[in-house]
Amino acid sequence: MTDIDAHSDPLHQLTPLQASDEPYDEQTLADLREDAAEVIARYPQKRSALLPLLHLIQSVDGFVTGRGVRFCAEQLDLSEAEVSGVATFYTQYKRHPNGDYTVGVCTNTLCAVMGGDLIWETVSQHLGVEHDETTPDGKITLERIECNAACDFAPVVMANWEFFDNQTPESTVRLVDDLRAGRDVRPTRGPGRVCTFKQVSRVLAGFPDGLADEGVGAGAASLEGLRLAKEAGVDTSSDASAAEASQGDTERSVAADDAATPATPPVTGSTDTPANAPDADPQPQSHTPAKEDEQS
Numbered sequence: 001m002t003d004i005d006a007h008s009d010p011l012h013q014l015t016p017l018q019a020s021d022e023p024y025d026e027q028t029l030a031d032l033r034e035d036a037a038e039v040i041a042r043y044p045q046k047r048s049a050l051l052p053l054l055h056l057i058q059s060v061d062g063f064v065t066g067r068g069v070r071f072c073a074e075q076l077d078l079s080e081a082e083v084s085g086v087a088t089f090y091t092q093y094k095r096h097p098n099g100d101y102t103v104g105v106c107t108n109t110l111c112a113v114m115g116g117d118l119i120w121e122t123v124s125q126h127l128g129v130e131h132d133e134t135t136p137d138g139k140i141t142l143e144r145i146e147c148n149a150a151c152d153f154a155p156v157v158m159a160n161w162e163f164f165d166n167q168t169p170e171s172t173v174r175l176v177d178d179l180r181a182g183r184d185v186r187p188t189r190g191p192g193r194v195c196t197f198k199q200v201s202r203v204l205a206g207f208p209d210g211l212a213d214e215g216v217g218a219g220a221a222s223l224e225g226l227r228l229a230k231e232a233g234v235d236t237s238s239d240a241s242a243a244e245a246s247q248g249d250t251e252r253s254v255a256a257d258d259a260a261t262p263a264t265p266p267v268t269g270s271t272d273t274p275a276n277a278p279d280a281d282p283q284p285q286s287h288t289p290a291k292e293d294e295q296s
């Protein structure tokens with residue numbers, strides 16, 4: 001495969017359909033086809049495999065290339081326009097060469113007021129790049145990101161979607177400097193290292209690297225409510241929670257029945273459209289579907 005010179009062109013001039021039209025070499029294409037077949041076999045409809053296949057393309061090309069769009073279209077019997085429509089909708093699909101590490105600074109409300117805005121300004125200035133731009137050495141793509149459901153550790157920074165909690169401008173500058181220099185960095189939670197963008201993209205395509213359950217998942221701040229509940233003698237067992245939820249459902253159901261008017265027709269049967277029917281000859285499912293990653 002010919003390497004894409006990710007940084008000889010001004011940023012943002014490459015789009016999926018303009019970039020890298022050169023065909024894949026034989027070996028790369030054979031590997032892609034083999035991986036794609038494995039992914040497609042997990043779904044009753046081929047087209048459902050589009051999201052993981054786009055990640056697969058990024059694991060090879062580093063972004064969604066024109067040839068990657070074509071490959072997905074061919075594999076899934078879609079048009080290139082349909083593939084591009086999806087690839088340009090989600091922010092995790094990159095439309096120009098991505099750095100080895102996507103560093104995301106959460107500037108959503110809570111992180112912003114806790115210091116995220118200052119982190120953003122400091123790191124952006126330090127790296128000399130703005131949102132969705134990549135450093136000239138191809139190492140870091142900087143992004144403003146929305147809430148990552150880690151508000152209890154605000155302000156939060158992510159490197160290739162690994163958490164760095166309770167950050168400061170200084171700690172984040174240190175993080176990006178270490179990543180650029182190839183030094184080991186250790187996320188606050190999860191695995192003990194940060195994988196590259198291409199490696200992570202392969203995981204998102206549905207090929208686990210075995211790191212998903214490494215390290216601490218929920219930190220002390222996330223568990224504080226549970227600790228307080230236990231301290232107060234509340235039954236926090238899953239049986240108790242399920243019973244409580246079930247009770248709530250019953251009450252809501254009775255209330256809804258009471259409120260229904262006789263003119264309301266009962267809903268019967270499936271609301272599926274023919275478009276939701278499985279492909280005529282679905283492949284046997286041999287794998288657990290990949291966890292979808294989209295934040296949108």
Ligand code: FES
Pocket residue numbers: 106107108109110111112146147148149150151154155156
């Ligand atoms: S606002 Fe930053 S993680 Fe929620």
